Amino acid sequence: xxxxxxxxxxxxxxxxxxxxATAVVNEDLSNIVDVGSAVITGGVDNFVKALPxxxxxxxxxxxxxxxxxxxxxxxxWEYGAILQKxxxxxLTTSTNDTWNLQNGQxxxxxxxxxxxxxxxxxxxxxTFEVDMSVTKKQVAEAFRGASExxxxxxxxxxxxxxxxxxxxxxxxxRLVNTxxxxxxxxxxxxxxxxxxxxxxxxxxxxxTAADALENPGxxxxxxxxxxxxxxxxxxxxxxxxxxxxxxxxxxxxxxxxALKDFxxxxxxxxxxxxxxxxxxxxPNGIRTVPYWQGPGTxxxxxxxxxxxxxxxxxxTVAQGGILAVMFDxxxxxxxxxxxxxxxxxxxxxxxxxxxxxxxxxxxxxxxQNAVVFYIA
Numbered sequence: 001x002x003x004x005x006x007x008x009x010x011x012x013x014x015x016x017x018x019x020x021a022t023a024v025v026n027e028d029l030s031n032i033v034d035v036g037s038a039v040i041t042g043g044v045d046n047f048v049k050a051l052p053x054x055x056x057x058x059x060x061x062x063x064x065x066x067x068x069x070x071x072x073x074x075x076x077w078e079y080g081a082i083l084q085k086x087x088x089x090x091l092t093t094s095t096n097d098t099w100n101l102q103n104g105q106x107x108x109x110x111x112x113x114x115x116x117x118x119x120x121x122x123x124x125x126x127t128f129e130v131d132m133s134v135t136k137k138q139v140a141e142a143f144r145g146a147s148e149x150x151x152x153x154x155x156x157x158x159x160x161x162x163x164x165x166x167x168x169x170x171x172x173x174r175l176v177n178t179x180x181x182x183x184x185x186x187x188x189x190x191x192x193x194x195x196x197x198x199x200x201x202x203x204x205x206x207x208t209a210a211d212a213l214e215n216p217g218x219x220x221x222x223x224x225x226x227x228x229x230x231x232x233x234x235x236x237x238x239x240x241x242x243x244x245x246x247x248x249x250x251x252x253x254x255x256x257x258a259l260k261d262f263x264x265x266x267x268x269x270x271x272x273x274x275x276x277x278x279x280x281x282x283p284n285g286i287r288t289v290p291y292w293q294g295p296g297t298x299x300x301x302x303x304x305x306x307x308x309x310x311x312x313x314x315x316t317v318a319q320g321g322i323l324a325v326m327f328d329x330x331x332x333x334x335x336x337x338x339x340x341x342x343x344x345x346x347x348x349x350x351x352x353x354x355x356x357x358x359x360x361x362x363x364x365x366x367x368q369n370a371v372v373f374y375i376a
Contacts, residue, residue: 060155067165069172070287071255074333126171129357130163132156137350160356164339168358172334175362176257177292177307179332180325180372181317182364186242193229195222195323196375209321209375213265213301220270222262226279226324226373230254233326233369241331243367249328252283258324259305260288284329292322305374312364321375331368335361 009027016022097107134156136149143149184192199221200206212218233240233249241247256279263286279286296303306320338360344353 060151062151062155062158063162064158065162065165067169067172068287069168069334070176070257070289071284071329072172072175072332072334074335126362127357127359128167129355130160130167131356132160132354133351134354135351160354164356164358168360171360171362173289173292174309175332175334175364176325177309178311179327179364179370180292180307180322181309181311181315181319182242182313182366183325183370183372184319184374185311185313185315185317188239188242190239191241191369191371193225193371193373194376195225195373196321198225212375213262214269216269219266222323222373223266223270223279226256226326229326229371230256230279230282233328233371240369240371241367242370245367247328247367247369249369253329254282254326255284255287255329255332256282256324256326257287257289259292259322260290261301261304262323263288319374319376322372323375324373325370327370328368331365331370333363335363 013022013025013027017024097105101107134153136153139152140149143152186192195218196207196209196212199212199218203217203221207215207218230251233254234251236246236248238244238246240249291299291304292307293309294303302320305322306318307322308316308318310316339356339358341354341356343355345351346353
């Protein structure tokens with residue numbers, strides 16, 4: 001084992017810096033901190049200089065990832081495949097003749113008023129699997145006992161679980177991205193809201209997208225605009241969904257997802273009652289994402305705020321500057337999910353293959369309310 005004496009660096013630089021005796025200087029920490037190596041570098045004892053160093057402790061990285069499905073997970077079912085939604089169209093209001101009776105007029109109650117009902121169907125399922133081979137006999141020599149080897153095997157199973165967490169979370173986010181792409185593609189400024197354009201139309205001086213998240217005036221406007229939209233969604237109308245159907249969304253049914261950078265800007269530069277009381281205290285809360293598709297190579301705003309996807313309708317939508325999306329929980333859902341594991345033991349080579357699979361259905365209902373907020 002390599003042993004480094006620290007007296008010189010402690011006396012010459014570290015302690016004087018801490019005690020305020022000298023200015024901060026360059027410190028060579030390369031011989032103090034051990035960043036590890038991919039293989040054992042060997043070494044002998046510091047007494048007889050002949051006994052090899054041995055493993056003192058083995059620590060397994062067995063940390064479970066908590067996947068965020070963005071509130072999209074719904075019920076599952078064991079049999080059948082198709083999801084059917086049945087809707088009833090709005091009715092026509094009729095004249096009440098109670099207070100306008102005319103002599104000789106026929107007021108027959110025997111007219112049939114049939115409801116207008118229609119259905120939509122979803123029948124698509126996605127699947128993927130994670131495979132891993134596990135041995136026991138061949139790897140036993142690397143451990144000091146059964147408990148250590150069992151901890152190693154447990155770590156491998158956790159790796160499978162975590163990979164599923166990564167994948168399910170990524171696919172949930174793609175469902176939201178597809179919903180946003182469909183809304184943006186519809187090109188309706190009511191539910192694809194360019195906050196920057198609206199702000200610059202009524203405020204001077206105008207600002208650019210690069211300035212928006214550090215501009216208190218814009219951030220107040222954005223909070224105000226989202227707040228009034230939530231209240232507007234509560235009322236029945238046909239303008240907040242792609243299919244143009246009569247819909248309303250109660251606050252308890254609203255899912256609000258925002259880019260973390262946007263939320264952080266609101267909290268840092270604004271701290272307004274509108275933002276905190278109206279948006280963060282929604283029944284379902286406000287969910288945040290660090291990016292919509294990915295961080296790029298540096299988490300720059302252009303990358304984290306962008307989607308570039310082919311939507312289910314086959315249209316390619318590339319849009320940057322997306323700050324948030326709010327939608328009825330019926331608009332996007334993950335259902336019919338099933339995860340199962342099969343194993344196969346190879347007696348000849350003495351290893352076990354673990355096949356862990358997931359089936360899932362990702363449903364979009366474009367007749368439900370959804371609003372995207374962006375700056376461009």
